[in-house]
Amino acid sequence: MSTLNYKESSLRRESASYSQIIPAGEGWIYRINAGETLRIVDLCGNQAADTFFFNADDLSERYSAQDTLREQSALYLTTGARLVSNLCRTMLAITADTCGRHDTIGGACAAESNMVRYDLGKRFMHNCRDTFLLQLAISGLPLTKRDLAHNINFFMNVPVTPEGGLKFDDGVSEPGKYVEMVAAMNIHCLISNCPQLNNPCNGYNPTPIEVLIWQP
Amino acid sequence: MDFDETIPAGAMWSMRVPRQRVIRLTAIEAGANVSALFYNASNPLDRLNVPDTLKALHTAKLTRGHVLMSDMGNAMVSMIEDSLGWHDPLGGHSTAAQIEAAFGARPYQEALNNFHRNARDNFLIELSKHGLGIRDLVANVNLFSKVTCDLDGRLQWVPDHCPAGAFVELRTEIDVIVVLANCPHPMHTGGEYPSSAVRINIFECPPREADDYCFNFRPECSRAIKLARRLFI
Numbered sequence: 001m002s003t004l005n006y007k008e009s010s011l012r013r014e015s016a017s018y019s020q021i022i023p024a025g026e027g028w029i030y031r032i033n034a035g036e037t038l039r040i041v042d043l044c045g046n047q048a049a050d051t052f053f054f055n056a057d058d059l060s061e062r063y064s065a066q067d068t069l070r071e072q073s074a075l076y077l078t079t080g081a082r083l084v085s086n087l088c089r090t091m092l093a094i095t096a097d098t099c100g101r102h103d104t105i106g107g108a109c110a111a112e113s114n115m116v117r118y119d120l121g122k123r124f125m126h127n128c129r130d131t132f133l134l135q136l137a138i139s140g141l142p143l144t145k146r147d148l149a150h151n152i153n154f155f156m157n158v159p160v161t162p163e164g165g166l167k168f169d170d171g172v173s174e175p176g177k178y179v180e181m182v183a184a185m186n187i188h189c190l191i192s193n194c195p196q197l198n199n200p201c202n203g204y205n206p207t208p209i210e211v212l213i214w215q216p
Numbered sequence: 217m218d219f220d221e222t223i224p225a226g227a228m229w230s231m232r233v234p235r236q237r238v239i240r241l242t243a244i245e246a247g248a249n250v251s252a253l254f255y256n257a258s259n260p261l262d263r264l265n266v267p268d269t270l271k272a273l274h275t276a277k278l279t280r281g282h283v284l285m286s287d288m289g290n291a292m293v294s295m296i297e298d299s300l301g302w303h304d305p306l307g308g309h310s311t312a313a314q315i316e317a318a319f320g321a322r323p324y325q326e327a328l329n330n331f332h333r334n335a336r337d338n339f340l341i342e343l344s345k346h347g348l349g350i351r352d353l354v355a356n357v358n359l360f361s362k363v364t365c366d367l368d369g370r371l372q373w374v375p376d377h378c379p380a381g382a383f384v385e386l387r388t389e390i391d392v393i394v395v396l397a398n399c400p401h402p403m404h405t406g407g408e409y410p411s412s413a414v415r416i417n418i419f420e421c422p423p424r425e426a427d428d429y430c431f432n433f434r435p436e437c438s439r440a441i442k443l444a445r446r447l448f449i
Contacts, residue, residue, distance in 0.1 A: 065267070066308030066355045070402055075306075075369035086353065088311060101369075105276070105306065107267025112289030116272050116440045129287075146351045150267050160365045164277035164302065166270055 004100025024206030025195035035216035044207035046171035048194040096180035131192035219418035228338035248412035257391035281433035294430035297385035309335035318406035335397035373403035
């Protein structure tokens with residue numbers, strides 16, 4: 001295991017302007033304006049929060065995992081990371097992180113990828129992509145599957161070895177761990193609280209997360 | 217009929233390739249990088265999904281045996297031969313700004329067809345020929361390139377990975393729109409803009425299963441190939 005980088009926030013939850021519990025298997029899409037701070041809390045530990053961002057002022061600009069990794073020359077996300085768009089612009093910056101490491105190469109689970117990864121019979125299990133698609137469909141925004149690229153998995157641990165191996169590991173998160181980020185542009189934040197039961201990304205026990213927002 | 221074409225350094229290429237063809241790419245000179253994207257030709261919403269591919273294969277590199285998968289679980293192309301042992305699925309593709317920072321500005325007005333092209337613009341041009349655009353531009357792979365990751369997650373582009381003559385063969389498992397940009401890797405540290413042309417050959421390939429290396433490489437590969445075949449029932 002490599003070093004983990006912990007940084008606590010100075011924001012107090014009493015001063016948050018918004019808070020919402022997202023149970024496992026549920027989704028959330030919400031506008032966050034430039035300058036606002038978003039905190040995602042892993043309430044019970046080891047829970048993957050699949051998260052994606054669109055520029056609210058130009059929906060064709062969206063979070064890009066590859067551009068984010070390359071621009072920071074590092075595979076894991078933690079404090080100091082800039083979350084970069086497909087136009088290589090900063091959408092948000094991570095300003096606090098008590099978990100220490102987050103994944104952005106694992107993507108979201110889907111009915112079809114579950115069939116490939118586990119068994120053709122897994123098609124009918126609930127999954128993050130279905131949550132994403134439903135949230136986009138009911139959002140009123142002109143966004144569809146076409147607009148859905150590869151997301152961040154906050155609190156998920158997907159280590160890569162120097163030899164190019166990759167595995168889904170037990171989480172490094174614990175109850176109450178959180179990650180906090182400041183929006184650099186007006187964004188729509190899309191979250192699926194992961195319902196995956198086939199691997200340890202949720203400790204085989206999906207649990208609620210909480211989102212909080214602070215005004216600048 | 218066999219297909220034989222040479223993609224000059226900096227150029228782009230796209231084509232709808234039917235299933236059961238082998239696409240053979242050969243680096244004519246050392247230092248090639250081909251940024252590549254794949255779309256299901258009968259439904260381009262079904263497109264290469266790099267994260268799904270990597271987590272199904274438990275890998276952060278691509279080599280022989282690996283099956284590149286779509287986000288609908290379909291095998292798109294299988295890497296049936298590979299002289300290099302490592303192709304990069306992490307680094308993304310170059311942009312105009314990145315190419316200028318690494319290699320200097322060389323606009324068409326000065327250099328005519330030796331101008332410095334970038335993969336982003338090349339992708340957008342070729343995608344538009346198939347009715348696709350920036351919304352369809354998702355994570356790509358970089359053939360002939362290697363990016364390693366140390367235990368702390370630091371990413372490093374490896375220079376001199378691709379010798380002259382390096383080749384890779386991709387077998388189409390469905391009808392695919394293949395989009396290629398023969399542009400420098402976006403983590404290339406710069407200097408002289410690479411001059412490696414890449415030859416592309418396409419030929420027919422009968423379906424295989426029992427003795428097929430890719431089908432049997434991992435159970436995830438055989439399931440993705442089985443799902444792809446469902447598209448043709």
